Structures are given as structure tokens and as C-alpha cells.
Amino acid sequence: MTVVTAVGSRPLRPRRPTVPRIGWIGTAILGGFAALAVAAPLLAPYRATALSGRPLEPPSLAHLVGTNAVGQDLFTQLLSGVRAAMFVAVVAGSGAALLGGSIGVLAGWWGGGVDLVVMRAADVLLVIPRLPLLIVIVAYAGPGLGTRSTVIALTFWPEAAKVLRAQVRSLRHRDHLTAATGFGAGPSHSLRRHVVPEVGLVLASALVAAAGRAVMLEVGLAFLGLGDPNQASWGSIVRDALKFQGLFFTRAWAWWLLPPLLATGLLLAGITFIGLAAERWVNPRLARHVSGGRP
Amino acid sequence: MSPSPHDQDTLRPNRSGANLEVTDLRVTYPGPPPVRAVDELSFTAGAGECLGILGESGSGKSTLARALLGLVPDGRVEGRVGLGGVDLLDLDEKAWQEVRWRRIALSFQSTAALNPVLRVGLQMGEPSQVHLGLNSRQAAARTNELLEQVGLGPWAADRYPSELSGGQRRLVLLAMALVCDPEVLILDEPTAGLDPLTRRLVMDLLIGLVARRSTTMLVISHDADALEVLAARVMVLYRGWLAEVGPTPPVLTDPRSPYTWALLNARPTLASVKDLRGIRGDPPDPTEVTTGCPFFGRCHQGITDDCTSARPTLGPPEGEDGPRLVACARGGVVTLLSAVGLRKSYSVSAGGLRRSEVPGVDGVSLDVRLGEVVGLVGATGAGKSTLGMLLLRLVEPDSGSLRFDGQDLLAARGTPLKALRAQAQMLFQDPFEALSARLTVADAVQEPLDVQDRGDAASRHELVRATLAACRLPHDDAFLHRHTHQLSGGQLQRVALARALVLEPKLLVADEAVAMLDPSEQAKLLQLLKQLQVERGMAMVFISHDLSVVLRIADRVMILDRGRVVEEATGSRLLAAPAHPVTQALLAAAGRDLLFPPPVATFASSSPSGEARGIARPTEGLGPGTGSDPYHELLQPGGTQ
Amino acid sequence: MRWRVVMTSAVTLLAVVTVVFALPRAMPGDPLAALQDRSTATPISPEASAHLRSYYRLDRPLGSQYGHYLSRLARGDLGWSISRNVPVRTLVAAHLPWTLLLLGTSMAVAAATSFLAGVAAAWRRGRPLDRGLLATMTALRALPPYALAAFLLVVLAVLLPVFPLAGARTPFAAYGSPLGAVGDVGRHLVLPAAALGLSLLSTRFLLVRNTMVSSLGQDYMVLGRAKGLPPRLLKYRHGGRNALLPFVASLGVEAGFGVGFSILVESVFAYPGMGTLILRAVETRDYPVLEGAFLALALTVLSVNAAAELVMRRLDPRVAGR
DSSP: OOOOOOTTSOOOOOOOOOOOHHHHHHHHHHHHHHHHHHHHHHHOSSOTTSBOSOTTOOOOSSSTTOBOTTOBBHHHHHHHHHHHHHHHHHHHHHHHHHHHHHHHHHHHHHOHHHHHHHHHHHHHHHHSOHHHHHHHHHHHHOOOHHHHHHHHHHHSOHHHHHHHHHHHHHHHTOHHHHHHHHTTOOHHHHIIIIIHHHHHHHHHHHHHHHHHHHHHHHHHHIIIIISOTTSOOHHHHHHHHHHSTTGGGSSTHHHHTHHHHHHHHHHHHHHHHHHHHHHHHHOOOOOOOOOSSOO | OOOOTTOHHHHOSOTTOOOEEEEEEEEEEOOSSOEEEEEEEEEEEOTTOEEEEEOOTTSSHHHHHHHHTTOOTTSEEEEEEEETTEEGGGOOHHHHHHHBTTTEEEEOSOGGGSOTTSOHHHHHHHHHHHHSOOOHHHHHHHHHHHHHHTTOOGGGGGSOGGGSOHHHHHHHHHHHHHTTOOSEEEEESTTTTOOHHHHHHHHHHHHHHHHHTOSEEEEEESOHHHHHHHOSEEEEEETTEEEEEEEHHHHHHSOOSHHHHHHHHHOOOTTOOSOOOOOSSOOOOTTOOOSSOTTGGGOTTOOTTTTTSSOOOEEOOTTOOSSOEEEOTTSSSOEEEEEEEEEEEEEEEOSTTOEEEEEEEEEEEEEEETTOEEEEEEOTTSSHHHHHHHHTTSSOOSEEEEEETTEETTTOOHHHHHHHHHTEEEEOSOHHHHSOTTSBHHHHHHHHHHHHTOSOHHHHHHHHHHHHHHTTOOOSHHHHTOBGGGSOHHHHHHHHHHHHHTTOOSEEEEESTTTTSOHHHHHHHHHHHHHHHHHHTOEEEEEESOHHHHHHHOSEEEEEETTEEEEEEOHHHHHHOOOSHHHHHHHHHTTHHHHSOOOOOOOOOOOTTOOOTTOOOTTSOSSSOOSSOTTTTTTSTTTTO | OHHHHHHHHHHHHHHHHHHHHHHHHHSSSOHHHHHSOSSOOOOOOHHHHHHHHHHHTTTSOHHHHHHHHHHHHHTTOOOBOTTTOSBHHHHHHHHHHHHHHHHHHHHHHHHHHHHHHHHHHHHTTTSHHHHHHHHHHHHHHTSOHHHHHHHHHIIIIIISOOSOSSOSSOTTOOOSSHHHHHHHHHHHHHHHHHHHHHHHHHHHHHHHHHHHHHHHTSHHHHHHHHTTOOHHIIIIIIIIHHHHHHHHHTHHHHHHHHHHHHHHHHHHHTOTTHHHHHHHHHHTTOHHHHHHHHHHHHHHHHHHHHHHHHHHHHHOHHHHOO
């Protein structure tokens, strides 16, 4: 909507957009998974590695999602996957976002040499293929969940850094910050009072994006065989399924292959929805546009 | 066979521009809340004519320009836009594509209108290829031709927009609008933000276009000086509504719509000695929809009911029947006081028993409009004070007529006279004389209310306090109980002012009101007077012998000598080139010679408003300076910016 | 300043190479012990151990190790595969072309589709086409590449046996003509390229669409319309041209992601590219192969990035200038 205002006339108060519906759906999904993760030890009927049933049993009351080729309960494994995914989403996601965010804020604030070095480092990381890098590092460092989360955080900070740096840079030279310096305020005051509140929203949205990325990576690594052998992950379930030679000759793929894929998709969808809602809330764009159609 | 770019006749069959007729144009943006950007606008631009559109930001002029090209996708456009007989608003998108640029083109204001990733030549050549069917070589030739015309050259075609300066980009936009030689050319702020040299260039180019009469032009601008030169007729927009339209000279030099009048008074010019007077109130909120006159809240002469019941329609202003039209419920700026041929002479003893007549005021006619400040200047004995008293009928004239607020002031008696008196007040020179020493401040200020029997005791008391506050005086009980001899001159004069204002008069005559004050108090009182005058929409006649004081405050100045008006002009024109020797003497006394060397000229006559030989009166507006005063051109309104 | 681009790439490459050098040596304890993973049951034979020792030159000081390492790389020597007993270079040469084929095809298809779709969606912003595409692309983005690959596999190779299940070529096939070989390779390429292309498509589409939308809101678009230009010119010459810049600029990053995704996709389809090589090396903890493969991939991506930057300089007038 374009409004006939210009310099000199009273600006209309911008409508504060409401949180889009999609955000609530995403939160609900995420909340559900979080609850499952917490309740998993109580809900799991068996131990993940125990041979609790006959191989390739279809879903039944005893085994809600059936069993795999060895006879392990798939429902338990799925629950274990929930815990793994949520752990990584939180730890690796916030790790990457916070690390990247801090680096970005400092680079944006100080500018000059610090900024240059940091941005070069970020650009290098962005260009090199990071999944292969992760593979190499994990191969050396070991497949524990904690290790993997740390490594993910250490390699995926550039995205958050770039976004926050841009934000801080645009704020840095605003007049109200210059005025604060005029009052005798030091950098810590200015950062705290003026910069942090403004970047909070952007940081939140970067955090959501990082969480999504982290989950994808964790599941991907597990799929490739670099997962924790002691903790089933959705990725490792899919891997086991695809490795089983006769998978497609039986109907077992329906309860072995599909559920972990769907679970992954659902969790990522939830995170994406939250991300979209956050983006729309933070950036109300009032752009008019030329398009095909009536004059 | 594709037309060659030099074949002027095939570029456009009709060489004289098209007739543009806009009827009841309404543009509404849906919102919410909905915004009416253009409000029932109707106007005509004849073939080959140049019509100026004067308005501030928010007046809807940009929306109008876009609407005439059908470029308002997110708004609803209603009404009729007739281009040579065809209703453009009826067209569908495909038909619009044919019409745009070819028949009607717009020279954008914002230089962001140039695509940063494409070369200038390509962007300029596009329309000629699309509309005129030129191939790329021919298009390039036409582009180069136009670039030369605007003072750039073929070198510009190879550049990207970022490689040109801001002024050069504006020239490119102008050249681009001319590519298809359109029948109607709309120019959006062609001179805004240009350096003097580029501005001169653009103006010359536009003047040439206007002279050729081959294109109908609409010039949108907030720069009244440019419009004075370019446009034959001008229309004034306020909030998307037409306030005044008519031939350029009368509209811009003698505006009759209250908005135009206020707008033109507000612009600073190099020669402006008068303090800026903004339009009171705030710029309009575009989402408000009013039923009455849109300017009502800020107009100095608005009357509830008359002005708020319905939209005023366009019509000739009161007392005129020419081509100019205003939309004002009160028929344009209202003449509050109209005096014709006032005469008053005193008999003075001429030795012994003989008496001779000394003319105090000898045939003076003047008009005072609501909201304006008229300055009366003259040496001692010129008749200023007499005239002031005459205007309020505090002294009976020997002959002449005097109308106040539409009524014959001289014929009024009794109750009607009393009512009229309340609306015009005087502020005297000596406050100690003007206020009785026996009364307290409260009594003195309340006296008029008592005389006119307004309200009850409590409300009168309140009004006294409020008026004292408005005059920047304390209004606590302690002050109210003080006596006049306890106050300083400046304070006392302000008390006198409060007394004059408590009846909320429409006219205030200030007779040498600051002459007896210290310079510092003078300044404060002048400031206060001006502010109150604007706020209350009061008219003021300011009488003084000191021209430099009057120049600061008056819209119009009249020079009196021996009971007659010898010169009348705006302050800046008087300062730039005074015609009459009396004026020159007054200016010299005020120190003008220190600022400007005296004009080299001889003046043979001392006829009142005679045009002394050798000095050109700056009444023609812009143009190369014709006076021999080296500062003459500098002081032309708008001159070299 | 083209050499600046090359310089930056060279510096980046050096950084990557150094990281690879430092990694095994950064692990706590005896580097060789780190090479023996706790989870794999197979111990390293003394012969392999000796090979590794000489390969890593662990008995020499660090500086000399680094120098030797760099000179070795400069000669194109990527080391010796422990598990397969051949030079790493040979393995890379056998597997890299398949990955390049897969990646190249996917990126090309993704680029063309995303650009056209992005421009179309932005042009009809808010309308059904735009909303539909946005929803679809957002959904695609949320799926991990191997999930996409698995779905495609299930639907188009299992349920409806349209395409082959695995591999790059039919094993032991004899072709009547070169066309036959191309056709066979092509058939095997379709599903993996589709999976990889789809995973890359979503981000590209969003980039194009969003840049295009902001382009469309600019004054020059209004002027373009005022000039009566047909929609085609407005969309592609004025709007699209602006959207092209960030599109090309991010090709390097896209290649980076693409390489990573290709590993996942290759795994699902048993496509004999670098992904398969790397995964086998992970299983057998064949570190030299891992390192060599990673370096090869990094070099590939850096080349794409450098090429993209060079093209950018031609396209962007703010840099191209006189």
C-alpha cells in the first residue's frame, strides 16, 4: 500500500503486523517434538538396541512402528532420533547463532581491520564445501553427539555473522548513537542500550535458521554412517533401511524407511514455519510493485 | 519503411500538441484507511499551452502525474481524462502501452528512475524502438540528437547512470521524455535541487519548448518563480483539491485563494526582508476526510458552517469576473476594510484670525485583507496617525467611504456600531498614556469586555488570564493586581496589547506601537505581534516612521507623504528599487545606502507613483536584469537561487 | 582487477590445505593412534602403518612436514590409499568426473528453472502462481537431500520402474554406438540429477524471486512502464538483469552446498562419484583418501567461485566501469 505522504506531512503510524498463523503451527510442531524428546525415556517400550521382536514385523500394538531387519523396535529408535535431533537443534543451532552473532556484532561495530579479517574468514568458510569438511573432521574427532554439535557450531557461524554484521553496521552510524557518544557514553553502554535490543529480533531469526541447518546436518551425517553408534538417529535408521538388500522386495520400506523421513520433514517444516513467521514479523515490507495486470 | 528520426512530421502527425481535458478525477488508495489523493479535480490544458501546477508535498501532484499515465496500480482512479477526445481511463493495459510516452510522457523527478545496470543510451533508445519502430542505429541517432539538445552529448549514451552527476541524470530524464516527441509532456519538478547553471539550462530549454507551442505541457512545481516564467496559466493544489486556477500573473502576484496567499507568503526569497510566516497548523493528515473546505482548519478566515458545510466550488473571486477562479466559500481572500478617498483636514491658525486648512489625509484609498499586514510609513506629519484613526472611525472623515466587514462603517449607529467597534482595535504609541494609571492590570484588560458586556464575571476573568498568557505576561493574581505605573514600558505595551486582543478583533491598528521601546523590547513585541497575528488570522495595519521595522513585518507597504500615498509595493520590491524620492529618502535614513549603492539615475519628476526615468521597476518578474542597479538581478525574487 | 580474484582464491586454497594438514596433527595423543578408530574392528597392518608413517613424516619437525606436504601437493601427489593400495590421485581421477557431471547438470537445470520460475513468481506477486511456488519451494527446502532422493527412488524406480535403481551405467553393458553410451548414462543420471537439482532449486528460487520483487518496486520499473514498454522487456531486461547479479554472485556458495548434497544423493543411488569414494574411505578410515578427496572438492568449488566472480565483474556496471 502506497500512501500519499512525503517529507513534511505527518507520517502514519505503521501497523504492527500480527504474528502470522504459520508461526503458531510451527511452534506447535516444535513443541510436540520437544515434549516427545523430554518424555522419551518414559515412552520407549524397549531399549533401542534390544532385539525385542521378530525381524521386519509390521506395525502392531507391541511395536507401534514395527521392527527392522534385526528385530529392533523402530518406535524406540524414532524416539531416540527425536532426542538426537532436538539436542543438536538446540546446542548446535544456538552455538552457531550465538558464536556467529557475537562475531558479526563485533565486526560490525569496530569495522576496519577486524571487520576485514572476520569477513574474509567467513567468506572462506562459506565457499568451501562444508559437509565434506565436516565428514573429514568427524572422521578424526569421533562421532559423539556432543562432538558433532560442537563441530557444526564451529563451521556454520558465518551465516549468522553476516546477517548481524549488516544490521550492526547500519545502526552504527545512526544519529542517536552519535548522540549517545556525545553524552559521554562508551561502547559498552551504546551496545547494550541501543544495539542489542535492535539486533535481538534478527538474532532470533538467525537462530531458527541455524537450528534448522543443524538438524539437517546431523541427520545427514548419521545417514552417511558418521552417527553415534550408541544413539539411533533418524538418519541412521534410513541408512540401515537402504542398506538392507531386499528392502524393496518386501513392504517393509513403508514402516522402516518412511517414518524417519517423514519425521525429519515434519520437524524441519516446523522450524521453517517459525523462521518464516519471524522473518515476516521482523521485516514488514511496504514495497509497491509493478506487475502484469490492470493499469 | 521505418520512419527516419529526422522526419519530424512522421514522428507526430499533429504538430501542435493535444488538448487535455480532465474531469472529476478521483484517485483513492484503498488503505486501510483509504486515502483520497486526488479529489474531484477538473481542469483543461489547451493544445500547445503550458499549465503550471503549484503545490506542496502531499498535495497530490505526483499522484496526478502518475494517474495521467495510468500508473496507479494500487489505487482506484475514477473520472475522465480526455486526450484529444479519447478517454484515457477507458483504456485497457495494452492500449495504454501504445499511448504511454508516444502521446503523453512524464519527466520523472527522482533520478532513481534510471536503471543502474543498463546504459543510458539503451534506456533512452527503448521507447523510440518500441513506439516508433526505429532500428537500433536510428534509435541511437535520435538519442544523440536529444542528448545534445539538453546540453550533454553522445558521450553520455555509453555511460551507466552511476557515472553521471545528479544534474546530468535529471537532464537525461528530461531528454528521455522528449524521445517520442509526445503531444503532452508532464514535467515533475524540473528545477528542484539543481545548481544554478543547470537550472538556467533547463529553464532555457523549457522556455524554448513553450515558445514552439508544439507540445502541451504540464509543469508541476513548488517553485513559483519557475512557473511565473514558463506557465501561461497555473493551478494551485491543496490535498488533492483545486484551490485556485487562472492566468499566471494575477494568481502568483495577487492570489485570491487563502491557501495560495498563505503559501506564497511563506516562501523565502533572496530579497525577502520579511520574516517567514509559515502556514499555521500542521500539514494535512491524508487519511482524514473532510466534508467542507479541506483548508478550513488552517485558513485564517475560516468560518464554521459557511466553510464546513460543503465543499466550495470553483468560481470567480469576490469583486472579480475575469478568467481566474477560486474555490473558497467566502469568495476568496476577504477584504476586511475598504477605504476610498478618505479626506481629513485640520484648520490651523495662520496668523491672527485667519485660518487655513492643512490637509491631514488627502484622498487616500486602501484595502486591508483579512490576515494581511499593511505597513504605513511616512515622515512625521505625513498623516499616518490621522489615517490610522480614520480607519477605525475614531475621527470622522470629511469625505470618503469606509466599509468594514462588508458594512458601511460611517453610516453605522448605536448597537451595530458598537458591535463593529469590537472587531477593530488600536494599539497606541505611548502605553503610559494609553492605559489609565488608576486601574490595575486586571481592570484595564477587562474593560473592553465590560463595555461590550460579554459573558459573566467568571468567564471574563478567565479570558483576561488567557489573553495575558498569550501575550507572554504573567497571569497570576499578584500580577493582575499591579498598577500600571509599576510596570516597565515593554510590559505595559504588552498589557495594552492584551487589552486590544481580549475582544478577539479582526483588525489591529498599531500606531507607532514600538517607537518608545528599547530595541530589545521592540524586538520582543514585534515578534509577539507577528506570531499572534498569524495565529489568530488577524489583519494588521502597522504604522511607523521606521521603514526597517515595517519591512520585517508587513506584507505590503504604503509610503505616505503629505497626506497622500506616493508608493505602494511589497517590502522586497521597495528595497530593491524604490521609485519615489520620498521612499528613497526613507530608505536612506534607514541605512539602505550602506547595503546597496544608490541607483545611477536621474529622476525628473516627483509624481506619486511615477516611473522615474532610468530606473526600471521590477514588476516584470524574471528576466535579465533591466535595471542598472548591480544588485537588481540578485534581488529579483528567485534570481540566482 | 582480475588478478585480485585469483589471489583471493589462492589464499583460500592455502587456508584449506593448511587446515587439512593440521587436522590429524591436532588430535590429542599420537597422530597414528588417532588414525586407528576405536569403532572399526580392523586393526591397521604393520605394513600399512609403515606407509602411513612415511606419508605423514611424523618423525620430522613440523615445519619440514608442512614444506614436504606443500611440495607434494604442488606435484599433484595426493597420497596413497591404505585400503586400496593405489595412489589417491588415481581414485580421485576415476570418481571426480561423475560428480562433476552430476553437479554440473543439476546446477544448470536448477539455475534455468529457478530463474524463470523466480521471475514469473515475482511478476505475479501475491497471486496463485506466486503463492503456490513459494509454498512448494519452502517445502522442498525443508527436506534433506537424501530424503528427496529416497522419495524419488521409491516413486520413480521402485513403484513405477521408470528409471534405474542405482549406478551411473548399466554394468557390463556393450553399446552399439556412442549415442547408446550417452543414452545409458543419461538414463542413470536423471534421478540423481533431479534430486540434487531440486535440493538446490529452492534457495535459488527464493533468491531470484526476492531480488526481483525488490527490483519491481524500484522507480525505474515505474519509468519503464511509463515508457509503454511491453512486459517482456520490463521483466527480463529491467527487472531480471538486476536480479541476475546476486544470482551469479552466489554461484560459488551454491557449488559449495551442491558438493555436500551430492555426497548424500550419490549414497542413495550408489552413484560412483566422490561421495561414494569418501564414504568408503570413512568406513575403512582411509584418511589419505579422505583428505585427498576433500581437497579435490574444495578446489572444484573454489574454481567455480572464482569464475563466478570474474563474470560478476563484467556484469556489474558499478565495478565494470571505464
